[in-house]
Amino acid sequence: MQTYTRVFGWVLAASLGLASQATSATSTEDSELSALRSEVEAMKRHYEERLRALEERLEAAELLASGGATANAENEYIAASGLPSVAADATRSASAPDTAARPEPATGQANAFARFAQVFNPSIGVILQGRATYFSDGGDGDRGIPGYPLGGETDRGPKGISLGESEVVFSANIDDKFYGFFDVSFDQDEIGVEEAYFSTLSLPFGLGVKGGKFRSAIGYHNERHSHNWDFVDAPLVYEAMLDGALSDAGLQINWVAPTDLYLEIGAEVFRGDAYPAAGAENNGFGSTSVFAKFGGDLDESNSWKAGVSYLRADSDGRKSEFGNQGTFSFDGSSDLVVADFVWKWAPLGNFRERNFTFQAEYMHRHESGPLTSGASAGRYRSDQDGFYVQGVYQFMPRWRVGARYGELWSDDRVTGPLPGALGWDGSSPRRVSAMVDFSNSESSRLRLQYSFASGGLGDDSLVYLQYIMSLGSHGAHTF
Amino acid sequence: MRIATLLPLVSILAGAAVVFEASPAHAKLRIFSCEPEWAALAEEIGGSRVEVNSATSAHQDVHYIQARPSLISKLRRADLLICSGADLEIGWLPALLRKASNARVQPGQPGHIDVSKIVPMLGVPSSVDRAGGDIHPYGNPHTQTDPHNIARVAAELARRLQQIDPEEAEFYRQRYAEFAPRWEKAIAGWETRGAPLRGMKIITHHLAWVYMTHWLGLDVVGQLEDKPGIPPTAGHLADLLAGLAEQKVEVIVRASYQSERPSEWLSERSGIPAVVIPHAVGATPGAKDLYSMFDDMLDRLLEARKP
Incomplete structure (x- = not known):
């Protein structure tokens, strides 16, 4: 800017000089000439003064806009000691977002790029996922879990090569009060909105509100998208009791306590279209939940988080397919309690080199209500329990190994004309998994996983080879 | 559980929030620093008037930090945040800011200092292709290894402290007036030795x-x-x-x-x-x-x- 005004000044002075020469050539009278000269001189002085004033104003504006970045230390010293700069700063903070306050970067080209990147809003991320799968039983994706009326998402995916959940994610601060997030996923068979919500950024008292379609905050694993999972598939208990994960249209309110120990409590109400609810019961307020989360650091190397959650879901016509036995429809209620615990270790808190994560969740579900299949109707009551434990160890940068074990119990009581309808034979379904993955950078990951499923799951070996690649905006390192 | 039972729950929640918040105001200004060097600087300028927490230590790779519960708790109560910026904390700071629901430290507020917006940045790439590794589009974020940058940040920090805590403005002004010449002298010494x-x-x-x-x-x-x-x-x-x-x-x-x-x-x-x-x-x-x-x-x- 300063250079521009200076150049402009030179051009002006030069043209004025030319003009004066031209005048001298055409005029013969000395007095006229000197009068003109002094006039031109006066004009030059006038313009130079105005230019200098303009430059000074520009300099002052730049100093304010950049928080004194372009000034030398002496100027800063003066500026910080006097109150006027503080007042100017207040207006800047109030009116201009931080992006406006950047000093000019070093080079012209880089300069243009940085400005472009800053105005680029919202940030966009693309996640590519795919896998090759081998099932030892040779069957395809459909599979039941004895004793569990499942949702529609619980199949183990197609055998062979298939596209996994590839996602496009848009997110940004909408303004100073709201944040928005939109995530649409594409897999082998379908396109779906994973999440589409807004949340508040600056409500008073540490309160937060989230609205739209989002993952419920119950449990630990529920809020994690599949590209952040430590294994190819969700834990068995999540598949059995939450159809993978609970995501529904709803409203959440939460509060973070102003305490040293992390404490967050919250409540949610959902439309009730998503498993374990169905049919948007209670006038479209079909499911409600409450949750509490705690956490902290034991020392520099060890951190933990624990939570308890409760979900109540009412169903109107929840459909579950059961192999050759046909489709069952459930019209009752589900009560689900989840307890979760996570512990993370990294030497001196440096996750880069080595780290270990231990994670466990326990769920208890009680369901009761009418169950119908075709013309037959009965009453269904169950108390079901399940858990998983897992450990993932990064033993050197980029390489991780992990193991997981999950098990379920059921206590199905179907009365009426449908005895034994859900195929429960007293066994406890279980699955043990082991994986190794390699992340060339934070944006790419390749994984090999072996699982063995038994206890009514058909003594089946499953082998997965998976890729997860992310393009564009940087994902969050959530705890 | 129906809406009727949810409503009292929400009001209890809101009530608890107000009660907790009403507890006597902390006398000192709480400063949340992403890196230890800015924490040290905040102590130089803020002295006895501030309580400073650094989210990371010198033994941690700042890029790879996780949005831990303890950090959310600390940011929840902070009056001022100071971080290197330029995407160095991109993996965790945005998540912390959303989770902590603290209006005082959101971007654009006087309580939010992004160092990369104060100092002249080096290493701003002309193109960002991740084939080149973890490139920072806003320039190299490791600005603290030049003491002239520390001086620039000190000036801005002094200004913001005066703005946030006007009652103690004179205190911060004095602290800064003592720090700035001393730091300039130290720089001259290092430059001679170096x-x-x-x-x-x-x-x-x-x-x-x-x-x-x-x-x-x-x-x-x-x-x-x-x-x-x-x-x-x-x-x-x-x-x-x-x-x-x-x-x-x-x-x-x-x-x-x-x-x-x-x-x-x-x-x-x-x-x-x-x-x-x-x-x-x-x-x-x-x-x-x-x-x-x-x-x-x-x-x-x-x-x-x-x-």
Whole structure:
């Protein structure tokens, strides 16, 4: 800017000089000439003064806009000691977002790029996922879990090569009060909105509100998208009791306590279209939940988080397919309690080199209500329990190994004309998994996983080879 | 549970929030710093009026921090946040800011200081292609290794403290008025001591030293990381070693949070000393505060230069 005004000044002075020469050539009278000269001189002085004033104003504006970045230390010293700069700063903070306050970067080209990147809003991320799968039983994706009326998402995916959940994610601060997030996923068979919500950024008292379609905050694993999972598939208990994960249209309110120990409590109400609810019961307020989360650091190397959650879901016509036995429809209620615990270790808190994560969740579900299949109707009551434990160890940068074990119990009581309808034979379904993955950078990951499923799951070996690649905006390192 | 039962629950929640919040205001200003060097600076300027927490230590790679519950708790109550910016904390700070629901420290507020918007940035790439590794589109974020940048941030910090805590404005003004000339004098001392280092050829582990090398006029001839953020590979190290014959490299520099193995490997085979240079307060036993951090930085570089 300063250079521009200076150049402009030179051009002006030069043209004025030319003009004066031209005048001298055409005029013969000395007095006229000197009068003109002094006039031109006066004009030059006038313009130079105005230019200098303009430059000074520009300099002052730049100093304010950049928080004194372009000034030398002496100027800063003066500026910080006097109150006027503080007042100017207040207006800047109030009116201009931080992006406006950047000093000019070093080079012209880089300069243009940085400005472009800053105005680029919202940030966009693309996640590519795919896998090759081998099932030892040779069957395809459909599979039941004895004793569990499942949702529609619980199949183990197609055998062979298939596209996994590839996602496009848009997110940004909408303004100073709201944040928005939109995530649409594409897999082998379908396109779906994973999440589409807004949340508040600056409500008073540490309160937060989230609205739209989002993952419920119950449990630990529920809020994690599949590209952040430590294994190819969700834990068995999540598949059995939450159809993978609970995501529904709803409203959440939460509060973070102003305490040293992390404490967050919250409540949610959902439309009730998503498993374990169905049919948007209670006038479209079909499911409600409450949750509490705690956490902290034991020392520099060890951190933990624990939570308890409760979900109540009412169903109107929840459909579950059961192999050759046909489709069952459930019209009752589900009560689900989840307890979760996570512990993370990294030497001196440096996750880069080595780290270990231990994670466990326990769920208890009680369901009761009418169950119908075709013309037959009965009453269904169950108390079901399940858990998983897992450990993932990064033993050197980029390489991780992990193991997981999950098990379920059921206590199905179907009365009426449908005895034994859900195929429960007293066994406890279980699955043990082991994986190794390699992340060339934070944006790419390749994984090999072996699982063995038994206890009514058909003594089946499953082998997965998976890729997860992310393009564009940087994902969050959530705890 | 129906809506009717949810409503009282929500009101209890809101009630609890108000009660907790109404508890007597903390006398000191709470400062949340992403890195230890800005925490040290906040203590220099804020003195007894502030309580400073650093989210990370000098032994942690700041890029790889997780949005831990304890950090959410700390940010929840902070009056002022100060971070290096330029995407260094991109993996965790945005998540913390959303989770902490603290209006005082959101971007654009007086309580939010982004250092990369105060100091002139180096290493702004002309294009961002992740094939080049973990590139920071806003420039190299490791700005604290040039003491002139510390001076710039100190001025802004003093201004913001005066703005947030106007009752104590005179206190911060005085602290700053004492700090600024003292720091300028210290810089002059370091620059005199560092003059013989000009032109010294060094290899660094990560692209984290451009501000220091720019300041002292060092010549960086290679990185242990082939691409920024991607761990050194055996092949790249072997290439570096082969190229060392022609260059008179005098020291291999790494930060305290980086694995010693790649630099020790190269040091053993080349005979060039591998040295930890303090990049932050607490990185070496000598780097106890901002002054001793730069003292130690120069001590170690000068030591490595000795024949």
